[in-house]
Amino acid sequence: MAAGAVGDTPWPASGHIFTIFFHPPEQSFEAVDADLPNISGSQHREEQAVKRFNLPGIGRFSAVTFGPGAAPAVGAAADGTRPASEKVPAVKRIAELLLPEDILLDMEVPGKSQLIDEIGGHMQRVHALARESVALSLSHREQIGSTGLGEGVAIPHARVKGLDRVQVAYLRLKPPIPFDSPDGKPVSHVLVLLVPKQATEQHLAILAEAAQLLSDRRFRERLHLCKHPLEVKRLFEGGPDGRAH
Amino acid sequence: MNSALYFGVSSNNDTLEIATLEPGRAAVAIEFPANAMGVEAIKLFLADCAVPVRLAVAGAAALSLALALGDAPRREVFIVSSSVTSQPVALAHYARRAI
Numbered sequence: 001m002a003a004g005a006v007g008d009t010p011w012p013a014s015g016h017i018f019t020i021f022f023h024p025p026e027q028s029f030e031a032v033d034a035d036l037p038n039i040s041g042s043q044h045r046e047e048q049a050v051k052r053f054n055l056p057g058i059g060r061f062s063a064v065t066f067g068p069g070a071a072p073a074v075g076a077a078a079d080g081t082r083p084a085s086e087k088v089p090a091v092k093r094i095a096e097l098l099l100p101e102d103i104l105l106d107m108e109v110p111g112k113s114q115l116i117d118e119i120g121g122h123m124q125r126v127h128a129l130a131r132e133s134v135a136l137s138l139s140h141r142e143q144i145g146s147t148g149l150g151e152g153v154a155i156p157h158a159r160v161k162g163l164d165r166v167q168v169a170y171l172r173l174k175p176p177i178p179f180d181s182p183d184g185k186p187v188s189h190v191l192v193l194l195v196p197k198q199a200t201e202q203h204l205a206i207l208a209e210a211a212q213l214l215s216d217r218r219f220r221e222r223l224h225l226c227k228h229p230l231e232v233k234r235l236f237e238g239g240p241d242g243r244a245h
Numbered sequence: 246m247n248s249a250l251y252f253g254v255s256s257n258n259d260t261l262e263i264a265t266l267e268p269g270r271a272a273v274a275i276e277f278p279a280n281a282m283g284v285e286a287i288k289l290f291l292a293d294c295a296v297p298v299r300l301a302v303a304g305a306a307a308l309s310l311a312l313a314l315g316d317a318p319r320r321e322v323f324i325v326s327s328s329v330t331s332q333p334v335a336l337a338h339y340a341r342r343a344i
Contacts, residue, residue: 149289201265
């Protein structure tokens, strides 16, 4: 990518990442680069930029990111156009995080608070986490709003200070318990999620995968039929269709 | 709003793609199912955010998504025309820069 100029400000040389934000209503744009002060320009200069980088119709987009060795990508695509200093963290799937000893089938608890106590006790027995700290964190989160998702599913979760890895547990309740879910249905599938303070992306990815799997009626039905923790783990590995997803 | 979190959400018929902008981290889009449970799962995540949240949403269900996700304190939602962009990372940048 050749270096250029907007007014007196040089375009970043080859190898730089920079982003141009277009503002069609104002017919103006800004170019942002880590190594340069923000610069702005008029429609005329935008047209120059479009011409320079051969991006037809670019004025209709709000952001364009240019990266080293890559064709200009519209909309700051997440491929090769991010600064080398930014690392994409490895995101683990539920099946990788869910250990057989963290799968408890047909647990009997009278209500949500007792469930949270049981989760705290389990995390202490199996993972040497402080029972009260886990229970308190989960309880605080439930006070913000129920973690029930509907369709008999809940994901009690909390960020736990000092945790060095994500902890996942699956509990199947028998009978289902009230959970203040959005659809009012009692909950029988409980996916517990304890995440370190700085695990935003992993947290989001697990919620996304859980929603993908557990919103499938067939998957929930198959979960109900599992007789052994390993069957549950295999089900999470295979997804709703029994295939790796 | 320097300590805010910025999200871009793009909806289509099958998926809700969400991207997060965090200081010093690459923005990566993650797919949720475009159904009630997918929306509830995103709401769960947003409810965990201890800082103000700003979202830009675009796509098929942008209006209903904006209403569902924006109904909370310290939260701003921008609805963006798909003709501007429908890519979640670009939407997250939009959320960061919108005034």
